[in-house]
Amino acid sequence: MQNRIAMIGGGNMAGALVAGLVAANYPGEFIDVMDRNPPKCERLHKDYGVNTHLEAGDWLKSADIVVLAVKPQGMRQTIESIRPFLNSKALFISIAAGLRIKDIARWLGSDNLVRAMPNTPALVKAGVVGLYVPSALETKKKLAQSVLSAMGEVINVKSEEELDLLSTVSGSGPAYVFRFIEALEEAAVKRGFDSEGARRMAILTVLGAAKLAVSSTDSPAQLRINVTSKGGTTAEALRVMQEKGFMEMMDEAVQAAYDRSQQLADELGRL
Numbered sequence: 135m136q137n138r139i140a141m142i143g144g145g146n147m148a149g150a151l152v153a154g155l156v157a158a159n160y161p162g163e164f165i166d167v168m169d170r171n172p173p174k175c176e177r178l179h180k181d182y183g184v185n186t187h188l189e190a191g192d193w194l195k196s197a198d199i200v201v202l203a204v205k206p207q208g209m210r211q212t213i214e215s216i217r218p219f220l221n222s223k224a225l226f227i228s229i230a231a232g233l234r235i236k237d238i239a240r241w242l243g244s245d246n247l248v249r250a251m252p253n254t255p256a257l258v259k260a261g262v263v264g265l266y267v268p269s270a271l272e273t274k275k276k277l278a279q280s281v282l283s284a285m286g287e288v289i290n291v292k293s294e295e296e297l298d299l300l301s302t303v304s305g306s307g308p309a310y311v312f313r314f315i316e317a318l319e320e321a322a323v324k325r326g327f328d329s330e331g332a333r334r335m336a337i338l339t340v341l342g343a344a345k346l347a348v349s350s351t352d353s354p355a356q357l358r359i360n361v362t363s364k365g366g367t368t369a370e371a372l373r374v375m376q377e378k379g380f381m382e383m384m385d386e387a388v389q390a391a392y393d394r395s396q397q398l399a400d401e402l403g404r405l
């Protein structure tokens with residue numbers, strides 16, 4: 135018998151999970167999505183054949199797995215609205231950044247809760263999905279993994295702390311890469327390329343480099359060295375990147391994302 139999956143929130147990430155599950159032949163009729171925006175519901179129903187709902191109701195009582203996919207700031211209120219309809223045996227999966235299990239569990243009135251951290255490449259099934267399963271729920275790990283693997287590669291972590299750290303790398307990481315693409319595109323446009331050509335050049339370069347890195351036995355450092363001819367052009371570009379503090383900047387950016395996740399968790403956990 136197929137598990138019934140309910141998504142609370144039908145935005146970017148829930149949409150990616152729905153798309154991945156349906157592409158993996160999970161029957162849409164076993165998926166329920168709740169979102170307060172009618173156009174989002176209509177689209178998800180039309181594209182994937184899932185059941186959609188504008189608010190909580192008895193439909194939620196049959197959910198075996200409930201994915202909490204609203205923004206951290208709205209989580210407590212949303213949980214309040216769904217709580218009367220929850221199946222006490224359901225497994226909850228929170229994908230909210232920062233929010234800690236102890237706080238969400240208190241709001242839910244259930245300890246049957248794991249945390250996951252996907253990223254937006256999940257939209258094309260190329261996501262990285264961090265998963266933290268408390269030891270008391272070890273027997274539920276496979277179930278959580280089987281659902282989340284619809285978004286990409288699942289990486290198990292041993293603590294919530296580690297999940298928050300993973301979030302600063304792979305969760306936020308696509309934004310860092312898109313920023314890099316924007317910068318490369320802008321530099322190309324400044325030098326006379328039309329914006330479409332510049333964009334394509336920048337995107338395909340990142341795609342090609344990532345494909346090479348994933349398939350090669352060489353480390354990224356070695357692959358960089360392979361591009362960098364002694365006394366050549368790349369060496370000059372890398373010298374400037376080094377002088378401008380590229381490595382330090384990345385380190386500080388990741389730290390800032392982590393600090394924000396802790397701040398959010400502290401602030402919202404007090405509610």
Ligand SMILES: NC(=O)C1=CN([C@@H]2O[C@H](COP(=O)(O)OP(=O)(O)OC[C@H]3O[C@@H](n4cnc5c(N)ncnc54)[C@H](OP(=O)(O)O)[C@@H]3O)[C@@H](O)[C@H]2O)C=CC1
Nearest residue numbers: 143144145146147169170203204205206212229230231252
């Ligand atoms: N985007 C990312 O890269 C990642 C996000 N996350 C986490 O995933 C979660 C979801 O993010 P994302 O998908 O980007 O967010 P979205 O805002 O795209 O999706 C959330 C959806 O839920 C709806 N919603 C919120 N509250 C309710 C409610 N009470 N009843 C019904 N619908 C509601 C929102 O409507 P409305 O717009 O009207 O508020 C929105 O359509 C967040 O907690 C985020 O931290 C995790 C990993 C990566």
Ligand SMILES: O=C(O)[C@@H]1CCC=N1
Nearest residue numbers: 231253301305306307
């Ligand atoms: O920016 C955020 O808070 C979420 C978590 C990781 C990616 N997006």
